[in-house]
Amino acid sequence: MTFPAQADPADSDAQLxxxxxxxxxxxxxxYDSAIAAGAADAIWTTLREQHDxxxxxxxxxxxxxAQGASDELADQFADGFAVADPSELAAQLExxxxxxxxxxxxxVSVSTxxxxxxxxxxxxxxxxxxxxxxxxxxxxxxxxxxxLVNPIAEVGA
Amino acid sequence: xSVTDRNSVDRRxxxxxxxxxxxxxxxxVACGDRGGNTDPGRVGVAPPLPTLPEAEIDDVAWLRxxxxxxxxxxxxxxxxxxxxGLTGAPGELEQDFVAAHERTxxxxxxxxxxxxxxxxxxxxxxxxxxxxxxxxxxxxxDSDDLTRDLxxxxxxxxxxxxxxxxAAITAITDPELRxxxxxxxxxxxRRSTALALAISPDTVVSPxxxxxxxxxxxxxxxxxxxxxxxFGQLTGLELTLGAPNEDGARVKVGLQTPADNAxxxx
Numbered sequence: 001m002t003f004p005a006q007a008d009p010a011d012s013d014a015q016l017x018x019x020x021x022x023x024x025x026x027x028x029x030x031y032d033s034a035i036a037a038g039a040a041d042a043i044w045t046t047l048r049e050q051h052d053x054x055x056x057x058x059x060x061x062x063x064x065x066a067q068g069a070s071d072e073l074a075d076q077f078a079d080g081f082a083v084a085d086p087s088e089l090a091a092q093l094e095x096x097x098x099x100x101x102x103x104x105x106x107x108v109s110v111s112t113x114x115x116x117x118x119x120x121x122x123x124x125x126x127x128x129x130x131x132x133x134x135x136x137x138x139x140x141x142x143x144x145x146x147x148l149v150n151p152i153a154e155v156g157a
Numbered sequence: 158x159s160v161t162d163r164n165s166v167d168r169r170x171x172x173x174x175x176x177x178x179x180x181x182x183x184x185x186v187a188c189g190d191r192g193g194n195t196d197p198g199r200v201g202v203a204p205p206l207p208t209l210p211e212a213e214i215d216d217v218a219w220l221r222x223x224x225x226x227x228x229x230x231x232x233x234x235x236x237x238x239x240x241x242g243l244t245g246a247p248g249e250l251e252q253d254f255v256a257a258h259e260r261t262x263x264x265x266x267x268x269x270x271x272x273x274x275x276x277x278x279x280x281x282x283x284x285x286x287x288x289x290x291x292x293x294x295x296x297x298x299d300s301d302d303l304t305r306d307l308x309x310x311x312x313x314x315x316x317x318x319x320x321x322x323x324a325a326i327t328a329i330t331d332p333e334l335r336x337x338x339x340x341x342x343x344x345x346x347r348r349s350t351a352l353a354l355a356i357s358p359d360t361v362v363s364p365x366x367x368x369x370x371x372x373x374x375x376x377x378x379x380x381x382x383x384x385x386x387x388f389g390q391l392t393g394l395e396l397t398l399g400a401p402n403e404d405g406a407r408v409k410v411g412l413q414t415p416a417d418n419a420x421x422x423x
Contacts, residue, residue, distance in 0.1 A: 042362070043361065043362065046362050046366060046367075046384070049366075050366075050387065053387055053388075057388070098343050101339065102336055102339035102340050102343060103336065105326055105332075105335045105336055105338075105339045106332040106333055106335050106336035106339075107332070108332075108335075110330050110332070115327045118326055118327050118335060119326065119327045121326070121339070122323050122326035122327065122338075122339060122342060122389060123323065123388040123389035123390075123391075124388065124389070125339055125342065125343055125389070126319060126323050126342055126343060126346040126388070126389025127346075127384075127386075127387065127388055127389055129342075129343035129344070129346045129347050129350070130346050130347070130349075130350040130383060130384055131384070132347070133347050133350040133351050133354070133383065134350065134354070134361060134383050134384060137351075137354055144250065144253040144351075145253075147347060147351055148253060148254075148257060148344065148347050148348055148351060149344060149347070150340070150343055150344070150347075
C-alpha cells in the first residue's frame with residue numbers, strides 16, 4: 001500500500017521559526033546601526049538585546065544556529081535607522097515584526113512542538129507590541145489610535 | 158518402642174497437623190475476594206455530593222471566557238468611575254480603553270457565534286467575584302491614596318487581560334482564531350504599556366531585563382514598568398490595595414490567567 005505524499009509539518013514549523021529568526025537578527029543589526037550612529041540612550045541597547053534574546057529563543061526551539069539576518073527587512077528599514085534617534089521608524093519596525101508573528105501563529109501546526117512555537121511567537125509578539133508603544137511615545141505620537149492598535153495588523157478589534 | 162510411646166507421638170502429630178490446617182484455611186480466607194461495599198465511608202452526616210456534568214473545554218469555551226474577561230474590564234472601569242475615575246495622564250486613556258474593550262467583547266461575541274456557541278452577556282463571574290469586586294471594594298473602603306489604588310487596579314487588570322489573551326494563543330486550536338487571539342494579545346499589551354507610561358513615565362525598562370529585580374516604592378507597592386519583562390508573561394499577578402490595617406498589611410488580590418475552573422464552557 002502506498003500513501004500520497006504529504007508535507008512534513010515539523011519541517012514547515014521549523015521554516016517558520018527560521019524565517020522569524022532571520023527577522024530578529026535583522027532587527028538587532030538595525031539597532032546596532034542606530035547605536036553606531038550615535039543613539040546613546042540606554043533604550044536602544046535594551047531593544048537591541050531584546051531582539052538578540054528573541055533570536056536566541058527561536059534558535060533554541062529548532063536547535064539550529066541562525067542562517068543569517070533577513071536582507072529584505074534590513075533593506076526595508078536601513079536608510080532611516082542609522083541615526084541618533086530612529087524612534088519613529090523603530091516603532092514601524094516593531095509593528096511590522098509583531099504583525100508578522102500574529103500572521104504566522106496561524107500557520108504553525110497544532111502539535112506539541114507547534115504549540116511551543118506558537119507560545120514563543122505569542123510571547124515575542126507581546127513584547128514587540130510593548131516596544132512599539134514605548135517608541136511611539138518617544139517619537140511624540142499622541143493619537144491613541146496610533147499607539148493602541150497595530151496599524152499593520154488591525155484585525156477584528 | 159512401647160505402646161504408650163506410640164500413642165504420645167500420634168497425638169502430637171495430630172495437633173501439629175490440625176494447627177497447620179487451621180492456619181492455611183485462615184490464610185486462604187484472607188487472600189480471597191472481599192464482598193460488600195468498599196466505600197471508605199464518611200465522617201458526619203451530610204447529603205451525598207452531586208455528580209457534576211463533564212464540561213467540554215474547547216475553543217468556544219475559551220472564546221466565551223475571554224469575552225467575559227473583556228466584559229469584566231468594562232466592569233472594572235465602571236467601578237473605577239464610581240470611585241472618581243482615573244485622573245491625570247492615565248485618565249486621558251480611560252475612554253479609549255473602554256471603547257477598546259467594548260469592541261473586543263463584541264468581536265469575541267461574533268467569533269463565539271461563528272464557532273457555534275452562545276456569547277456571554279456579562280463579566281465572567283469567577284473573576285468578578287474573586288478579583289474585580291474585591292479590588293474595587295479595597296480601594297473604595299478606606300484607601301489612603303485613591304489615585305494610586307485606581308491606577309494600580311487599571312494597570313493590573315489590563316496586564317492580566319494581556320496575559321490571558323496571550324495564554325489563549327496556544328490554548329485555542331483553530332489557526333484563524335489563533336491569529337485573532339494574537340492580535341488581541343498585542344492590543345491588550347499596548348494598553349498595559351501605555352498605562353504604565355502614563356502612571357510612571359520615568360520607569361520604562363524593568364531591572365529584570367538586565368538581571369536585576371523589579372523595584373517597589375517607599376510603601377512597598379510594586380513599580381510599574383512599560384517593559385516589565387523580556388518576554389510576554391503568563392504568570393499570575395498580585396494587586397496590593399487600600400490602607401494598611403492595624404498590623405500594617407494591605408489587601409492583596411490575585412489575578413490568574415484562565416484555568417479550567419474559570420472557563421465558561423457552553
